[in-house]
Amino acid sequence: MKQARIVLRSVEKRFATRSGTTVALAAVDLEIRGGEFVCLVGPSGCGKSTLLNILAGFDFPSRGSVEIDGAIVDGPQRRVVTLFQSYGLFPWRSVLRNVEYGLEVSGVPRRQRRDQAMQCLDLVGLSSFAEHHPHELSGGMQQRIALARALAVDPECILMDEPFGALDAITRIKLQEELARIWEEKRKTIICVTHDIEESVFLADRILVMATNPGRVKTVIPVPLPRPRSRTSPEFDELRRRVYAELELVHDSKPDFEI
Amino acid sequence: MGAPPYAADPGPSPQPARPAEGEASDAIALRALASRRASSVTASQVTRALDRWLVPVSGIAALVLAWEAAAWSGRWTAEQLPGPIAVLGAGAQILADGTLFVHVGASLARFLVAYALAGTLGVTLGLVFGWRERLWRAFDPVVQLLRPVSPIAWFPLAVLWLGIGDVPAIAIIFLASFFPALLSTVAAVRRVDPLLLRIARNFGSSERDIVLKVVVPAAFPQVAVGLHIALGAAWVYLVAGEMLGARSGLGFLVMDARNFLRTDLLLFAVLVIGVVGLALDKAIGAAERRIYRAWGAVPAPGDVT
Known part of the structure; x- marks a missing residue:
């Protein structure tokens, strides 16, 4: 099982606008170990989605380069699969045929892809829904199917763009626990953009806190907590507080406004 | 049900x-x-059944009654406005001697040939044009120019180029149904969720796989709607097309009845055109709903099951 080691060398992204150029991302240098779980948090406009799109090969840096396992990213590739907030399942395909999709287009024989897809469905606990269609399932189940579809092609890296953003709080917590379990089993490199600070502390080995104007990585917070993690431990709380502080969302005693 | x-x-x-x-x-x-x-409870079921059947039937009943009353009023002669009974009599006649089936059969054959051609060509070209944005920009003006022209405007040229009989009739029906099929397919392809295309690319799909496994199925429900519209247009222009020297078909029946001043037969032909058109519409409507259900899409409005 291969795991991607990702190296970003002064990756920059600029957009031409009517009023000149906007720097969406300024000189990001970063190294992500193979099998590492990294979360990107930050306010909107900090370039975290841009960064993810560049890693996925959907977008290209204006300057600098991205290497995954020593190969420069020059477009979307099967070994780096992205999960989206709105799942993106094929509504006309059954759950099983959705999970099979990646194997089907890479020419895996029917028998084998069926077996592999069923294994992945088992992993997300939905093998009994193989013959259902996506619209018959809840949002949380649909995202688990999308995860199974990604895992089916045995990628080296999974990118996630606010994967649980559309789900209610309880479903989200359940899915985070499931993702943590699957990650520990499969040890894929995962890079996950999130708005949910608790989610980042629960899941990540490292949290990259990003900032705006220009979009950049402001701080890297390692999360040395043992797994499985307890959301209610004081250490968890301490780290969560630190992320809040880095995002300038903590108002200790002094108000950040004047009357 | x-x-x-x-x-x-x-x-x-x-x-x-x-x-x-x-x-x-x-x-x-x-x-x-x-x-x-x-x-x-049962009572509401009865009311619902009445509601379902009686209300639509009452409209037709009112029309027939008004028609009969108008025929009896003496304002018009029997040749100008034959009553419902006379029309049904004429119908019984051509039903008994089998000519009705010959005409309905001839019309359906022309209709099916033209509609199948228009559907196949319209959907295929629509896929190409919808997928290749540049190509569509080149052909869009041509289509926009030709589309508003009524197929009837082509009548003289259709006869000049294609003679009389089956071929010009098929050409007219084809023209009527080609554009709705083409345009709805182009629109459907262009409206495919870009997220699905992204995901397909992410999994390393070839362009062929993207088109066949993602674009076609994603666009299919909307293409089906276009084919439904095309079917209506094809049937409407069938009658007109069959007036171009065809020797059979419902359009011919209308013209033939006119030539012999058989208005009873003419009205019966009109009724048959309406009934067959309705049946075709219902058939494709049912197919459409099945597609929608299979695709997991929102059922079309008015879909009561």
């Missing part, structure tokens, strides 16, 4: 158990709603 006999079921029906998560799935809510409705 009659409701199944749930009347004996007392009290609220149990909701179907489903191992879903905390979040309510729409499907569960819908099913619960449906079973609650089905378990209501």
Whole structure:
């Protein structure tokens, strides 16, 4: 099982606008170990989605380069699969045929892809829904199917763009626990953009806190907590507080406004 | 369709158990709603059945009555306006001697050939044009220029180029149904969710796979709607097309009845055109709903099951 080691060398992204150029991302240098779980948090406009799109090969840096396992990213590739907030399942395909999709287009024989897809469905606990269609399932189940579809092609890296953003709080917590379990089993490199600070502390080995104007990585917070993690431990709380502080969302005693 | 006999079921029906998560799935809510409705009392079922059948039938009944009254009023001669009974008599005649079936058969054959051609060509070209944005920009002006022209405007040229008989009739029907098929397919392809295309690319799909495994199925429900519209247009212009020297078909029947001043036969032909058109529409409507259900899309408006 291969795991991607990702190296970003002064990756920059600029957009031409009517009023000149906007720097969406300024000189990001970063190294992500193979099998590492990294979360990107930050306010909107900090370039975290841009960064993810560049890693996925959907977008290209204006300057600098991205290497995954020593190969420069020059477009979307099967070994780096992205999960989206709105799942993106094929509504006309059954759950099983959705999970099979990646194997089907890479020419895996029917028998084998069926077996592999069923294994992945088992992993997300939905093998009994193989013959259902996506619209018959809840949002949380649909995202688990999308995860199974990604895992089916045995990628080296999974990118996630606010994967649980559309789900209610309880479903989200359940899915985070499931993702943590699957990650520990499969040890894929995962890079996950999130708005949910608790989610980042629960899941990540490292949290990259990003900032705006220009979009950049402001701080890297390692999360040395043992797994499985307890959301209610004081250490968890301490780290969560630190992320809040880095995002300038903590108002200790002094108000950040004047009357 | 009659409701199944749930009347004996007392009290609220149990909701179907489903191992879903905390979040309510729409499907569960819908099913619960449906079973609650089905378990209501017999009286309301009777009312519903009456409502379903009697109301639409009453409109037709009113039309027939008004027609009969107009025919009896003496304002018009029997040649100008034959009554419903006379029309049915004329119908019985051509039904008995089998000519009706010959004409309906001839019309359906022309219709099917032209519609199949227009559908195949329209959808195929629509896929190409919808997928290749540049190509569409080149051809869009041509299509926009030709589309508003009524197929009837082509009549003289159709006869000049294609002679009289089957071929110009098929050409006219083709023209009427080609543009709706083409344009709805182009629109459907261009409206495919870009997220699905992204995902397909992410999995390393070849362009062929993207088109066949993602674009075609994603666009299909909307293409089906276009084919439905095309079918209506094809049937409307069938009658006109068959006036171009065809020796059979419902359009010919109309012209033939006119030439012999058989207005009773003419009105019967009009009725048959309406009934067959309605049947075709219902058939494709049913196919469309099946597609929608299979695709997991929202059912078309007016879809009551």
